[in-house]
Amino acid sequence: MVTLSELQALGQPVSAHRPWPRTLLTAPTWRHVADRLAAGELTLLGLWGEPATMHMAVLGAGERPAVAVFSIDCPDGRFPSIGQVHAPAIRLERAARDLFGLDPVGLSDARPWLDHGAWGIARPLASPPGEVGQARPYEFLPVEGDDLHEIPVGPVHAGIIEPGHFRFTADGETVVRLEARLGYTHKGQEALLRGADLDRAAKLAGRVSGDSTVAYALAFARAVEAALEIEVPARAVWLRALMAELERIANHFGDIGGVCNDAAFSIMLAHCGILRERVLRAAAGCFGHRLMMDRIVPGGVATDLDADGVALLRALLKELRLRFPPLVALYDNTASLQDRTASTGIVHPDLARRFGAGGHVGRASGRDFDARRNLGYPPYDTLSFEVPVLNEGDVNARVWIRIREIEQSLGLIEQILDRLPDGPVCVAVAERGAEEPREGIAIVEAFRGDVLAWLRIGADGRIARCHLRDASWFQWPLVEAAVEGNIVADFPLCNKSFNCSYSGHDL
Amino acid sequence: MRKTFLEGLLHRPLTEAPPVLDAADLAALATELDAVAQRRLGHSLSIREVDAGSCNGCELEVNALGNAFYDLERFGLRFVASPRHADVLLVTGPVTKNMREALRRTWVATPGPKWVVAAGDCAVDGGMFADSYACIGAVSEAIPVDLRIPGCPPSPTQLLKGLLRLLTPAR
Ligand code: SF4
Numbered sequence A: 001m002v003t004l005s006e007l008q009a010l011g012q013p014v015s016a017h018r019p020w021p022r023t024l025l026t027a028p029t030w031r032h033v034a035d036r037l038a039a040g041e042l043t044l045l046g047l048w049g050e051p052a053t054m055h056m057a058v059l060g061a062g063e064r065p066a067v068a069v070f071s072i073d074c075p076d077g078r079f080p081s082i083g084q085v086h087a088p089a090i091r092l093e094r095a096a097r098d099l100f101g102l103d104p105v106g107l108s109d110a111r112p113w114l115d116h117g118a119w120g121i122a123r124p125l126a127s128p129p130g131e132v133g134q135a136r137p138y139e140f141l142p143v144e145g146d147d148l149h150e151i152p153v154g155p156v157h158a159g160i161i162e163p164g165h166f167r168f169t170a171d172g173e174t175v176v177r178l179e180a181r182l183g184y185t186h187k188g189q190e191a192l193l194r195g196a197d198l199d200r201a202a203k204l205a206g207r208v209s210g211d212s213t214v215a216y217a218l219a220f221a222r223a224v225e226a227a228l229e230i231e232v233p234a235r236a237v238w239l240r241a242l243m244a245e246l247e248r249i250a251n252h253f254g255d256i257g258g259v260c261n262d263a264a265f266s267i268m269l270a271h272c273g274i275l276r277e278r279v280l281r282a283a284a285g286c287f288g289h290r291l292m293m294d295r296i297v298p299g300g301v302a303t304d305l306d307a308d309g310v311a312l313l314r315a316l317l318k319e320l321r322l323r324f325p326p327l328v329a330l331y332d333n334t335a336s337l338q339d340r341t342a343s344t345g346i347v348h349p350d351l352a353r354r355f356g357a358g359g360h361v362g363r364a365s366g367r368d369f370d371a372r373r374n375l376g377y378p379p380y381d382t383l384s385f386e387v388p389v390l391n392e393g394d395v396n397a398r399v400w401i402r403i404r405e406i407e408q409s410l411g412l413i414e415q416i417l418d419r420l421p422d423g424p425v426c427v428a429v430a431e432r433g434a435e436e437p438r439e440g441i442a443i444v445e446a447f448r449g450d451v452l453a454w455l456r457i458g459a460d461g462r463i464a465r466c467h468l469r470d471a472s473w474f475q476w477p478l479v480e481a482a483v484e485g486n487i488v489a490d491f492p493l494c495n496k497s498f499n500c501s502y503s504g505h506d507l
Numbered sequence B: 001m002r003k004t005f006l007e008g009l010l011h012r013p014l015t016e017a018p019p020v021l022d023a024a025d026l027a028a029l030a031t032e033l034d035a036v037a038q039r040r041l042g043h044s045l046s047i048r049e050v051d052a053g054s055c056n057g058c059e060l061e062v063n064a065l066g067n068a069f070y071d072l073e074r075f076g077l078r079f080v081a082s083p084r085h086a087d088v089l090l091v092t093g094p095v096t097k098n099m100r101e102a103l104r105r106t107w108v109a110t111p112g113p114k115w116v117v118a119a120g121d122c123a124v125d126g127g128m129f130a131d132s133y134a135c136i137g138a139v140s141e142a143i144p145v146d147l148r149i150p151g152c153p154p155s156p157t158q159l160l161k162g163l164l165r166l167l168t169p170a171r
Helices: A004-008 A027-038 A087-100 A189-193 A198-205 A210-228 A234-262 A266-287 A307-333 A335-341 A349-355 A359-363 A395-419 A476-483 A488-498 B002-010 B023-028 B035-041 B057-064 B097-109 B121-125 B156-167
Strands: A012-014 A022-025 A043-050 A053-059 A067-073 A078-080 A103-105 A148-153 A165-171 A174-181 A438-446 A449-457 A463-469 B045-051 B077-079 B088-092 B115-119 B147-149
Touching: A004 A027, A004 A067, A022 A027, A027 A053, A027 A067, A027 A078, A043 A087, A043 A449, A043 A463, A053 A449, A067 A438, A087 A103, A087 A349, A087 A476, A165 A488, A174 A476, A174 A488, A189 A198, A189 A463, A198 A210, A198 A449, A198 A463, A210 A234, A210 A438, A210 A449, A210 A463, A210 B057, A234 A266, A234 A307, A234 A395, A234 A438, A234 A488, A266 A307, A266 B002, A266 B057, A307 A335, A307 A395, A307 B002, A335 A395, A335 A488, A349 A359, A349 A476, A359 A395, A359 A449, A395 A488, A476 A488, B045 B057, B045 B097, B045 B156, B057 B088, B057 B156, B088 B097, B088 B121, B088 B156, B115 B121, B115 B156, B121 B147, B147 B156
Parallel strands: A022 A067, A078 A103, B045 B077, B045 B088, B088 B115, B115 B147
Antiparallel strands: A012 A022, A043 A053, A053 A067, A148 A165, A165 A174, A438 A449, A449 A463
């Protein structure tokens, strides 16, 4: 097993990168890291570009600090592909090629990913951007065999969900291959972030994936605070966790209801919808916004919690503890529902580990990782909670992980309310502008998995570069694997059990 | 299961009284509603939701319209799976260039008379994404818009008020 410090010794440390070190590698050592990833000794956490540099973040096995960033200069616009030996990197490299024009040498998949040929420019983040070339139709991977037929679905779907295209190849009722094509919601987030002041950038980060607005705002704020070495007041740290747990349970309620509804058991949707609404109303009552958008800012939080808010949340806890257990029993005891969810859409634990799948997707398939515990950012390092893990990897397991996580989060909310420290909730950040460029990275646990934020703040105090990586990057490919061998009619059920973000992935 | 059903029967419904549209709401819900079409469509509308590149925050609140508190269907408003069944397109997001064609085709596939509602700040004027190389901005840049519901995201109550505006005869 290679250790991160061994790899770091092979390159040049980069100063002003916090809290985990960044190391500049040469092509052979970059390839060496790729091989260690492929061998399963490290987990890929992210891979992103700049006009003439590629960066990757990796997770080591069992050491502390567990995270390292490696970079490679690519003045000629080329870098050795990680994806050629480690599949989880493929889409990230295709995206970097689309946005920066950086060529992953050795990657056999030459197709674009986010760029659908509609932007009017090519390589929008390269300096300078390129001219648009000849638009070519997107080629799906060929599938050959007798009696196969293709079913194209999307980007506009039948339900109220985000847009994406799914190409099914089916043999009768059975899916033999699913290939997703994403990028429809690409909004050019990273270009908008470049040059933004911290206020605006925080708002943009909170709109990468609306369902995880708290997690994104938290990841962004923590990265800024790491870069500028800002200490956040204790009360703000705890209020942030409170918001994060409210966001988590609201989404899990929605998902549990949604999965059951896709299995034609709509009473669960109705009841879970009520619980979700109660959480959102409590959030609005406490923090003034149902999704708590823009409530976490660099330096602290924008809204304090008053005594009425605490009472509101205590009443919410009581209500949820009364109403949720009968629904769990209903889920557990309804054979016709279990018949749909058990053994459907299985993600093999090997695949979850290889892709570093976060959230309920990874934890339902044996991957025992939760950024709150493994990276132990405050206040979670002083709170007691368990991280549920199952090995079945099916829709049912992903539902159960959510159920258990709601139970844990209710306990966390209670602990936070009991121990919430007094004091200020924000420190000024603007006055602490950097004299020289500074870099920060943060990883936080959103409801769907770990969100990574990496940024560089320029000497003018503005964002020079910010990359935000959603958990979905490492989950979408597993949807394709999970659906294989299932019937077409079970796709909505499988897909909902993942609930990957389109917007978070497309940026 | 039986207990859950029984409880449901015995409890008062959670559904709340419909929101009242005051003058401020009517002013905020800027609209170019065609009174003739309004009369023809009457009091039951089928809505096709189209995410034209939203952050999914707007979808969460649109989805909430179906929960027991808002119960959209009691007003004769319902979400349908195909634009061919729709009277109304409810569009969210800053219309990414990658979604422009799909949005246009969805609009073409919707039989007339039809209305388009732009829901959320992004759909109204592009929101924070207005200046992006990847977005067109306001939905009205891509297809004609009849009603705008601002908010980031608009709350279910704001959405409900907007949709009820469609059923309110022009004065
Ligand atoms: S209006 Fe706000 S919530 Fe809606 S899509 Fe835009 S950023 Fe997201």
